[in-house]
Amino acid sequence: MSMNRIILIMLLLFVLEGALVPWLIPAGFGHRIIPHFVFVFVIFASIYTGRHRGLLLGAGFGLLQDIVYYGHLLGPHAFIMASLGYFAGMMFEKRRATILMALSIVGMACILYDSALFFIYRIFRITNDTYAWAVLDYILPSLFLQLAFALACYVPARRMFERLVHKGADNDEE
């Protein structure tokens, strides 16, 4: 599994996240349950292949998100995804992550991601909602979707990333 393949898979995930997932969410919940599947993958990549890769993938896909969905600001997704990817990787530099630890990190990262995004929009006065309302309205409901996705793709994602690391190690030995 080379890095190109992983980027290709994540690109596919990015495309599906915008085009297919809105149809799977029941009508009336479109603004409450919001997928961040690419971000979950960035966190996985960072936990299993190192913080620098997490940083680069986060910055790249965050920027893609900022460009494709033209919004109020340019850059918040790139910044938050990159920095959270970096810190998630830093926590697991010395030890191996079990499934429970990986999932709790993904959950915490998702809450931080949505919260940081909320506060950036709040600072620039793009939203006037209160944080307590935002937590109940969309941050917690979306968290369940992210955790379910993380659980579903934990095994293939971990195998994919660990194979990448082993391959890199083999190349170093040669």
Next chain:
Amino acid sequence: MIELFKLVRNKLVIMLMIGFVLFIAVIGYSLSDRKGLTMPESFIKDSITFVQQWIYKPAGYIAGLFEDIRNLQEIYEENEQLRMTAAAYTRDKIEYNFTKKENERLEQALKFTERQKQMYNYNYLIAQVISVSNDANNRSMNINLGSLNGIKKNMAVTTVDGLIGLVSSVTPLTATVTPITELNETSPTFNSIAATIMGRENESFGILSSYNSEIDRVIMTKIAENDQMVVGDTVITSGLGNIYPRGLVIGTVESKQVGDFGLTYVATVKLAASFDHLTEVFVVQQPDSEEPQQ
């Protein structure tokens, strides 16, 4: 000073600081002066949305199929209603034709210029939604018409139910629609919309200034004290200001109370259009933006 050098030697802190400065610079730039998308940006956006449009539409068809089966029972009732509307329509059509003739004659008599005559002759371009953003505070949608099809910034976008938003950016093949739920007085990126009431277009007036996401309603402000607006009225765009087209349905008035200073009234408006599972939308093209002045 030595402590500062020690701090700077830490790679993490340097990285973080550079990243933070870069981030603030980019956001500041995009907030102040962002006329449109640059070349590489539109290229990336066009290529991603090109792939997305193969997925969104088939997924919609499959989802629609299941919904159709579920709605089979309601069809009979709906048919009855439609027949009644059709009967009312034929009556109104006759009256409309007379009024239109009369209007044309009067325009001729008053020597309207060609531009004034064509002012309200809107063109509805049908577009497909390609993808929906996954950002709770920016639920923008991409549609499959772009500047090559004559789409321009700030054009209004509607569904058969009502207004859903405005075009916020255009690339050659696609356009991004900012939904009306982003409407916000204090936000520097979205304008307010002038509105009136269907049936009393010359008497009622209000400004749709912001969207309250906690109650899912649009707030309409600056309603005059003697305004006849009542709960249940249909709110439409007034077209005053000539930026947004007139006569687009927005929603219904749900409540009306005295505003902050007691001089004007404030109403909450329930949006007519739903934002989930959108497929076809109409971009309203104004003749003015097509050919500036003759």
